[in-house]
Amino acid sequence: MELKRLIAESEKVQVYEADDKCVKIFKDADEPKSVVLYEALTHARVEETGFARIPPFEEITRIDGKWAIIYQHISGKTMDELIREKPANKEAYLEKMVDLQIEINSLCSIKLSRLKDYIKRSIDGLDIIDDVKKYELLTRLSAMPDSNTLCHGDFSPDNIIVNTDGVFIVDWLKAKQGNACADVAKTYINFCLKHRTESAEKYLKIYCEKTNCSKRAVYDWIPIIAAAQLKFKKPDEREVLLTWIDVADYR
Ligand SMILES: Nc1ncnc2c1ncn2[C@@H]1O[C@H](COP(=O)(O)OP(=O)(O)OP(=O)(O)O)[C@@H](O)[C@H]1O
Ligand SMILES: [Mg+2]
CATH class of the missing domain: 3.30.200.20 (Phosphorylase Kinase; domain 1)
Incomplete structure (x- = not known):
């Protein structure tokens, strides 16, 4: 080959x-x-x-x-490339992304690893936060709703390929069974970490309008998902992630 x-x-x-x-x-x-x-x-x-x-x-x-x-191989361009080429179409692409995420989250898998177990292991293994903070985050995590919904785990424009046959999603390494709002919180965090706060907010607004989900239900996952993301020890993400895990309530 x-x-x-x-x-x-x-x-x-x-x-x-x-x-x-x-x-x-x-x-x-x-x-x-x-x-x-x-x-x-x-x-x-x-x-x-x-x-x-x-x-x-x-x-x-x-x-x-x-x-x-x-x-x-899937030919075509990623949604990230398409947004860069035509920023004026960004909102339409964000809407398409939401539709795709809803489609993913409409499926179930009882065979995939469990998102809450993964987050727990990730937080347990952190050396950057103290035991009190860990306990607080893990207590929060245990109170969060669980589900066996299919979650992509890294649903972002660079993992979506568009061609004349339609739209395809790649990079399923972090796929889990879990709660859809956690998957949306991860997408929100991904946008923010790439300094696309405006896209993050628009994405969340469109998602909540289409699903009747409250922003609060998504925001509640942010400190926990941000903490789990800290395990990758990416220097450029550290400061923002640490700020998020310290915020008690988002509204
Ligand atoms: N089946 C495929 N067909 C065409 N292009 C692909 C395919 N799979 C991945 N790509 C392209 O390669 C890029 C990187 O692949 P992928 O997202 O799987 O890995 P990654 O994000 O670099 O690594 P990681 O596994 O650490 O998340 C994608 O953003 C996409 O542009
Ligand atoms: Mg990728």
């Missing part, structure tokens, strides 16, 4: 186009196989929910000694 074009690169992976395949190569040759298998298994479980706007998983292989996951 010939790797044709580097589509994207992050700290952990390089994503290539190769014929009609999309090849995600884990840069570290010592990447634990459990990490690779977990991503593929999670993706397969999402496919099993019946959600159709997802590139099928094809295989796991080794390329030059590194683990690689192969998916079907």
Whole structure:
């Protein structure tokens, strides 16, 4: 298989186009196989929910000694690229995003990892906050509503690909079964961390209008989801995330 074009690169992976395949190569040759298998298994479980706007998983292989996951390639542009190209269409794209998130959240999965368990483990493992703060956040978490709704976990414009056949969602590594408002809170946080506060607010407004959900129900998840995000130790996110976990109530 010939790797044709580097589509994207992050700290952990390089994503290539190769014929009609999309090849995600884990840069570290010592990447634990459990990490690779977990991503593929999670993706397969999402496919099993019946959600159709997802590139099928094809295989796991080794390329030059590194683990690689192969998916079907989806041609087109990401919604992030489209918004950058035509900022005037931003609101229409945000509306489309909300519709897609509602579609994802209309499905269930009892096989995916549980979002509340993941958040608990993430907060438990933090060394940046003291035990009192951890206890406060975990108490808050245990009082939050649970559900087995399909949550993407990183639903953002760069994980949405648009082409003439429609819209496809990628990057299901963080998919969980959980509460839809938590998934929306994560999207809100993602926008804010990229300094797109205006988009965050618009997104939330559109979501609440379309679903009759209160903003409060989403805001209540913010301190907890922000705390869980701290485990990635991204220097540029640290300050904002720490501010969020300290805010007692959002309205
Ligand atoms: N099946 C696919 N077809 C076409 N392009 C894809 C496909 N999967 C991913 N991409 C492109 O590659 C980019 C990066 O892939 P992806 O989002 O899965 O990984 P990531 O966000 O870099 O890494 P991580 O796994 O750490 O979240 C996507 O934003 C998208 O542009
Ligand atoms: Mg991504």
